[in-house]
Amino acid sequence: MLSNAALKSARPKPRAYKLWDAQGLHLFVAPTGLRAWRVRIRADRREAVISLGTWPDVSLDDAREAAILARGMIVQGSTPKAVSAKLAERLAQSAISFEQLARDWHAHRRDRWTAVHAADVLTSLERHVFPAIGEDLATAITTPQLLRLLGQIARTGAAETARRIAQRLSAIYKFARARSIVDANPAEGLVAELATGAPVRRQPALQDLGEARALLDAADRARVAPAIRLASRFLALTAVRLAAVRGARWDEIEGVDWSTDAPAPAALWRIPAARMKMARAKKADAANDHLVPLSAAAVAVLRQARALGVADLVFHRGGRPIGEGAIGALYDRCGFGGRHVPHGWRATFATALNERYPDDRFAIDRTLGHAQGGPVEAAYNRSQHLPRRRWLFDRWAEILLDTPAPGDRPE
CATH class of the missing domain: 1.10.150.130 (Tyrosine recombinase, N-terminal domain)
Structure with a gap:
């Protein structure tokens, strides 16, 4: 039987010759330097010689496997032409990078x-x-x-x-x-x-609002693409998941007249269910879209983003979404590595609002897009609590940016 060493040492000669392996498989070596795999097969008093490709494009192991396949097809009545076509397809697939x-x-x-x-x-x-x-x-x-x-x-x-x-x-x-x-x-x-078996570690998140404001200020002053800086601020103000911000589209924003600078008290971001973290069956139902009331501060960020050039995506670089790790890298550069990650804004938001408005726990959870209760409650309780959630987002913007409305600062 042939070996790889024998194949490597096969050199052209003045006349063509064959190096035999087993069961009809052999390497045909031509004076031109061509080294082609062929297999001779006898079945039902017929003899066929099938080409299997050239060496080294087709390895010895692949040639043996192809010879077995060819022999089986001939025995079952296939024509040599059909066998050659099938083998060519198979060999082409096996050669794919x-x-x-x-x-x-x-x-x-x-x-x-x-x-x-x-x-x-x-x-x-x-x-x-x-x-x-x-x-x-x-x-x-x-x-x-x-x-x-x-x-x-x-x-x-x-x-x-x-x-x-x-x-x-x-x-x-x-x-x-x-x-x-x-x-x-x-x-x-x-x-x-x-898998390491290590316990799941909570995402790093700042709990001190002074530090959260310091991070926002440092991110605003960092030398980074404006789309990344604005996406970071919008992420903080909306407390959604990072993927939602990176995939945000202008046609998802409702209640804002972009032709003027007029206030937009009914501004709303409708995130399609297909882009939310939920069961696949729910993603197909528009009734599961996640509604995010937008504070005046969030709308201001969107207006700045439009000034950079409008594409389908709100936060983009050349029409493509900002990088998955861009905001996290920004926070690392600002000196908050290991202390706060993009997903951490959700924890900062929930902690600050639950401390100040404990009676609004249900609305806060809805604001974060968390499932409520069991499957029965989820099926029948479809209230959105939008007015209260809008109020909460307004309060969050005031708390985070340290601009509380008169009389609204907690004692």
Whole structure:
């Protein structure tokens, strides 16, 4: 039988010759330097010679697997032409690089995602995965290879990024298996391998309002893209999740006349259910849209954002959403690394308002988009408490920006 060493030492000669492996498989070496895999098959008194591609594009192992497939198809009555076409398709798939496979998967899934999430997924692969294994054959990548890559990502302090990428790697290979591009999923089980068993740690959040104001002031003065600075302030004033702000669109803003600077006491941000953190079945129902009353301070931020140039997204850079880690990096640069993260504004908001207005706990939870009670209550209690929630957002803006309305400062 042939070995890889024998294949590497095969040199052209004045006349063509064959190097035999087993069961009709051989390498045809031409004087021109061509080294082509072929398999001779006999079935029902017929003989066929099927081409299997060239070496080294087709490895010895792949040639043996292709020969087995060809033999089975001939025995079942397929014509040599049909076998050659099937093998050419299979070999082309097996030669696909991981980057091409991942991009095909991304294109297939993109319409099911929001534009922001689709951009995040592709960016994470381009930044962390393609430089390391993008050019490798998708069929040749191993589980230990992927585990080493994810470990390197996690050791940089990006453990959550590593976990998400592990999920995406597994999804890519499930996509490939369903299309017979690969026979196994080397990324299966990697998420569990990355789990440390450590208790879930609460997101860092400032509880002292003086420090929260200091962070906002430092972020306003930082040398950073204006869209990032404005997105940070809007995030603080609305206490929504970061993904909601990054995906905010102008057509989601209601009750504001952009042609004037007139007050907008009924300003409202309607976040589609599809972009909210909830069960998939609920995402399809517009009745589950999350309504965020906008304070005058939040509307002022939006007016500044429009002055930067209007695109579909409110906070964008060249029409694309601001980076997933842009606001967090801004807070690190301002000296608040490890003390406050973008998601922390929700905790700061909830703590400050619950301390001042404990009787409004229900409205505060609704303001944060938290589910209320059990499934029965959620099904029947659909009150939005919008007037009270608008009042709470107005109070929050005054508290955070230290501009309380007369007589409203807590004793």
